[in-house]
Amino acid sequence: MDAKNAIARILEEKKEIRQIYWVACGGSLIDLYSAHYMMNAESAKVESGWYTGREFLTAPPKKLGTASLVIACSHSGETPETVEAAKFAKQAGAAVITMTHAAKSASDDPEFISFVYPWGDNVPVSNTPAGITLELAAELLSAQENFPKYGELLKGISQMDQIIAGAVKKVNGGLTEEFAEKYGEEPFFYVLGSGPAFSQTYGFAICSLMEMQWQNCAYIHSAEYFHGPFECTDKNVFYFLQKSAGRSRVMDQRAEDFLRNHTDKLIVIDALDLGLGAIDKSVVDYFNPILFYAMNCEFREALAKKHNHPTEMRRYMGIEKY
Amino acid sequence: MDAKNAIARILEEKKEIRQIYWVACGGSLIDLYSAHYMMNAESAKVESGWYTGREFLTAPPKKLGTASLVIACSHSGETPETVEAAKFAKQAGAAVITMTHAAKSASDDPEFISFVYPWGDNVPVSNTPAGITLELAAELLSAQENFPKYGELLKGISQMDQIIAGAVKKVNGGLTEEFAEKYGEEPFFYVLGSGPAFSQTYGFAICSLMEMQWQNCAYIHSAEYFHGPFECTDKNVFYFLQKSAGRSRVMDQRAEDFLRNHTDKLIVIDALDLGLGAIDKSVVDYFNPILFYAMNCEFREALAKKHNHPTEMRRYMGIEKY
Numbered sequence: 001m002d003a004k005n006a007i008a009r010i011l012e013e014k015k016e017i018r019q020i021y022w023v024a025c026g027g028s029l030i031d032l033y034s035a036h037y038m039m040n041a042e043s044a045k046v047e048s049g050w051y052t053g054r055e056f057l058t059a060p061p062k063k064l065g066t067a068s069l070v071i072a073c074s075h076s077g078e079t080p081e082t083v084e085a086a087k088f089a090k091q092a093g094a095a096v097i098t099m100t101h102a103a104k105s106a107s108d109d110p111e112f113i114s115f116v117y118p119w120g121d122n123v124p125v126s127n128t129p130a131g132i133t134l135e136l137a138a139e140l141l142s143a144q145e146n147f148p149k150y151g152e153l154l155k156g157i158s159q160m161d162q163i164i165a166g167a168v169k170k171v172n173g174g175l176t177e178e179f180a181e182k183y184g185e186e187p188f189f190y191v192l193g194s195g196p197a198f199s200q201t202y203g204f205a206i207c208s209l210m211e212m213q214w215q216n217c218a219y220i221h222s223a224e225y226f227h228g229p230f231e232c233t234d235k236n237v238f239y240f241l242q243k244s245a246g247r248s249r250v251m252d253q254r255a256e257d258f259l260r261n262h263t264d265k266l267i268v269i270d271a272l273d274l275g276l277g278a279i280d281k282s283v284v285d286y287f288n289p290i291l292f293y294a295m296n297c298e299f300r301e302a303l304a305k306k307h308n309h310p311t312e313m314r315r316y317m318g319i320e321k322y
Numbered sequence: 323m324d325a326k327n328a329i330a331r332i333l334e335e336k337k338e339i340r341q342i343y344w345v346a347c348g349g350s351l352i353d354l355y356s357a358h359y360m361m362n363a364e365s366a367k368v369e370s371g372w373y374t375g376r377e378f379l380t381a382p383p384k385k386l387g388t389a390s391l392v393i394a395c396s397h398s399g400e401t402p403e404t405v406e407a408a409k410f411a412k413q414a415g416a417a418v419i420t421m422t423h424a425a426k427s428a429s430d431d432p433e434f435i436s437f438v439y440p441w442g443d444n445v446p447v448s449n450t451p452a453g454i455t456l457e458l459a460a461e462l463l464s465a466q467e468n469f470p471k472y473g474e475l476l477k478g479i480s481q482m483d484q485i486i487a488g489a490v491k492k493v494n495g496g497l498t499e500e501f502a503e504k505y506g507e508e509p510f511f512y513v514l515g516s517g518p519a520f521s522q523t524y525g526f527a528i529c530s531l532m533e534m535q536w537q538n539c540a541y542i543h544s545a546e547y548f549h550g551p552f553e554c555t556d557k558n559v560f561y562f563l564q565k566s567a568g569r570s571r572v573m574d575q576r577a578e579d580f581l582r583n584h585t586d587k588l589i590v591i592d593a594l595d596l597g598l599g600a601i602d603k604s605v606v607d608y609f610n611p612i613l614f615y616a617m618n619c620e621f622r623e624a625l626a627k628k629h630n631h632p633t634e635m636r637r638y639m640g641i642e643k644y
Contacts, residue, residue, distance in 0.1 A: 026549025040371065041381045047369040049362065054545040058569040059363045059517065059607065081545070188510040188538055195381065211550035216510055216559070218540035223376040223403070227348025228533035230638055237538070247380040258644050285381065316552055322580050
């Protein structure tokens, strides 16, 4: 299935979509955030909601119904909350698109419009959940209302592979090593970011660090930082800042300016230094999380080497019953 | 101003509200979350968005306009992002309600419908931002569509003062002391919660602990905990769980069950043990954050005594320029 055809098929049946709900858990939920953010910022017609699977089930949106589109992503295809949410949405009359890496899994069921995506190194962004969801959002916007940024958005997706390749080289030219060597023994630290990229601030914390490195940390929104969390800042507390390109940059810049004067332990990764300026200004915001996800993978790999703790090592997930 | 009259006045002018946006920063933003959550779960008509002030300005919702109601809360009345957002919304044609503790501040301007709320001990919940916003949401729901829980919701607000008084006594019968004495020297810990109360999970972390106690910590959603963060759990890592009454309780229960077997350092505060079961089941969800906010105040006060660090002490906020 491709995004254009999926949306066309849905609109042929539904005529109109008024709500779009993005539903998943953990890392998969993170991947859906940028498209959700884009819908809120760009659509005059469609309401967008972003839900962790269980919460979509315990307190579903009242409007969920025949004018709704639910996009549910589960990497394994079997995440109970996500599969249950997709079925629940279908029963409520919504159109349901599922995304999964696992063909023939519960998510890849004929009752849904399913995308089975490849995984691993060298998979183009256009084939990843983050790319597919941006494209789905763009197709829906374009089909139902005026979306003048459509061409720029699709072009942006096609540019990302080259940008990421360059950025990977660049951060591995010293920054990932600095992170692992200088800060690899920190018992705890803060990760900051904002805008669409706040999803990957959260993602770096909960997936790359907590899950894959058993590394205690906290994620803080760069703007919210000044309304409480900054009181923890001290010369001795390490901060990792994801500095976005685009409209949310002002929030990250403010945090950086403060951090430069209040801690001796700081790493800033700057989307503009990493090549994101090549994307058209009108849509660049939505690509920050895709770039930062790729960077998160490099930083966690450096930490994994330093800790001698492979990123695939787990003690509970998929091992214990819970 | 009272909620019923405010909504009546807005609907007289606007005829119909289709979007409601809750805008503030830090602690004030936290107070608006439950009403936002309720709108999403209860309204078949109105879309609800919840924004930190600066992000509302950098990436405003495309639909912001004459059918929108913006509710902007600033305790000091002068929070630049919030005041700017309120003015921006007004210029976009939206109805704007402001809430502030400071009469004659920039937020308490005649161009807005302003609520000036009292502050301090013994202020009834109905006069706090958390209570006012639930009432505003209930009045809007009731005026524009069928909202059968209206009576239960208003009754719930009136019940909270007594419930909180009992809960304060109860947690001070050993639990706040255990928190301060046993865990007061932890360099870092995790706070968990879910549903509407996730706002006060965040609030306990960023306001009570980071801001008021310079205490490093992280806030984790109880359902998301199982999709990454739980890999950090160890006998030696302290967790503080806010266990809600109502529909989100299943998520907190699951986290509690896991934590009981995987750490020796755990405090659970249970909304049902603390008296929230007195609220009607149909609306109890929305009162968890109000209860937990009052509990956060007790726990932080115990920590303040232990640390000899008054909760009003700041090193940056209101002291430095940033």
